[in-house]
Amino acid sequence: MSHSGLVLSGRKYARVVRSSLKERVSLLQGCPPGLAVIMVGDDPASKVYVGAKEKACKKVGINSTVINMPADSSEADVLRRVDELNSDDKVHGILVQLPLPDHISVDRIASAVLPEKDVDGFHPVNVGRLWRGEDGLFPCTPSGIIGLLRHYDIPMSGKNALIVGRSNIVGKPMAALLLRENCTVTVAHSRTVDLIKQCGRADILVVAAGRAEMIKRNWVKPGAVVVDVGMNRNSSGKLVGDVDYHDVKEVCSAITPVPGGVGPLTIAYLLENTFKARSKQKTIEPN
Ligand code: NDP
Numbered sequence: 490m491s492h493s494g495l496v497l498s499g500r501k502y503a504r505v506v507r508s509s510l511k512e513r514v515s516l517l518q519g520c521p522p523g524l525a526v527i528m529v530g531d532d533p534a535s536k537v538y539v540g541a542k543e544k545a546c547k548k549v550g551i552n553s554t555v556i557n558m559p560a561d562s563s564e565a566d567v568l569r570r571v572d573e574l575n576s577d578d579k580v581h582g583i584l585v586q587l588p589l590p591d592h593i594s595v596d597r598i599a600s601a602v603l604p605e606k607d608v609d610g611f612h613p614v615n616v617g618r619l620w621r622g623e624d625g626l627f628p629c630t631p632s633g634i635i636g637l638l639r640h641y642d643i644p645m646s647g648k649n650a651l652i653v654g655r656s657n658i659v660g661k662p663m664a665a666l667l668l669r670e671n672c673t674v675t676v677a678h679s680r681t682v683d684l685i686k687q688c689g690r691a692d693i694l695v696v697a698a699g700r701a702e703m704i705k706r707n708w709v710k711p712g713a714v715v716v717d718v719g720m721n722r723n724s725s726g727k728l729v730g731d732v733d734y735h736d737v738k739e740v741c742s743a744i745t746p747v748p749g750g751v752g753p754l755t756i757a758y759l760l761e762n763t764f765k766a767r768s769k770q771k772t773i774e775p776n
Contacts, residue, residue, distance in 0.1 A: 493713040494715070494741040499633070502640045503753035507549055509759055514550040522767035523552040524608065524759075525574045529567060529593065530560030535586045542584075545756045551763055552579070564593045571601045581767035582608035584759070605769055608762040610662065619665045626762050631663035633754025634695065634716055635670065636761075642737070643714050643743060645670035649690055653677045653704075653731070655695035659718055663695055683709075696731040706736040715744040718751045 514521055524546055528539050539555055546553035556570055557730050567585070574580045583606045585598050599607075604614040610628040618625030638645060650672035654660035677687050679698075688694060688708040696704055697718035709715060719731030730747030738744050745751055 494738050495743040496738075497637055497641050497643075497714075497716070497743050497745045498749060499637055499745060500749040501751045502637050503633075503757040505640065505755075506636065506757040506761060507545070510551075510764055511549040513764060517767075519772070521550050521552050522582065522763045523554070523580045524584065524763045525554045525577075525580045526584045526586055527558065527570055527574075528568065528586045529558045529562055529589055531557075532588065535588070536718045539586055541621065542756055542759060545760060546763075549760055551760060554580070558591050562590075562593075564597065567593055567598055568601050571598065574621050575601075575603045575606060578770075580606065581770055582759075582763035583618070584609055593698055608766055609758060610762070611657070616657075616662075619662060622669060626766060627666065628658055628662040629758035629762060630659050630718065630751060630755045631666050634663065634718075634751060634757040635666050635760055636758065637745070637751075637754060638693075638714070638716075641743065643693075645672050645693065648692040649675070650693040650695065651675045651677060651687055651691035652695045652697065653684070653688075653719070654699075656697065659697040663697065667693070667695075683754060698731050700731055701729050702731070702733040704732040704737060706733065706740050709740050710723055711738050711740050712742045713740075716751065717743045717745050717747055720747065 514767055526539055526542060528535055542662060543555060544555045574583045583602045589595055599611040600613060607615050607626050610626045615625045619627050652660050652663050655676050655678045660676060664674050668674050675682055675687060675736045685708045689710050691710060691713055691734045693714045695716040699719055701721035701723050715732055715737055717730035717732040721729055723729045728748055
């Protein structure tokens, strides 16, 4: 008998997040959250992402400003802009769009943003808060995944979670957040021995490797929950995840599709983080 996992729709959940935010922002009565995005150079993909972020802000009533800097700006120029935004009290969140030109250190820029305005959650202070189990601003994609799993009432406590990928943007913060949900967490990467065996033990499998459709049906524990972070183009140019969706859907209990799964969560949680940053910076409401 053919069985098919529940589709965890990030697109639908992102709508829920945005409408809740819109309502919360409207209660702030004329003192909306402000997001500033610094973009260095004119990478076409970055332009598309930044445009999408601006549009999403507008929809929920968050003020957004984009600061376009030429590709030959020095690191000191960018640091100066970050400083100005750090001391601008209408700006509650600062995001530096990646990638940056090679001559600018991502780490130095990320560390220059005030931790309270670090809506990407990349500042070492926020990374420390995340692992220590403290409150802070945490990376958008993994935060969105936790939100999605909660939204669909997926039990996490005590479950074996495997994360494939150990990047600072997805894999590592995902591990910390699942640990905070009381999962037993394993992190796999390109040097992991017998990845198939590791996958077979996972009740919750989060894949962020950037390898088109690498996870096959026979790798997945029957009944597992599968979260596919990957965004890849296959040989015919189609957008696919890291999971062989149609195959794996038959054995898992729940799965995120690509597109419409994890993708929409990232911007939704950027808005959520901007709102949270404002709440932390304004403890006394004007109304
Ligand atoms: P990185 O390239 O920074 O990291 C990839 C990770 O996967 C590395 O840790 C690497 O291991 C590991 N890996 C690569 N190949 C294998 C393999 N064959 N077996 C096991 N592990 C492997 O990628 P990101 O974390 O930035 O992104 C991952 C994917 O998620 C990409 O497809 C990206 O486009 C997508 N993404 C999607 C987002 C969304 O909003 N939906 C947001 C961010 C990313 P090692 O460390 O050993 O090299």
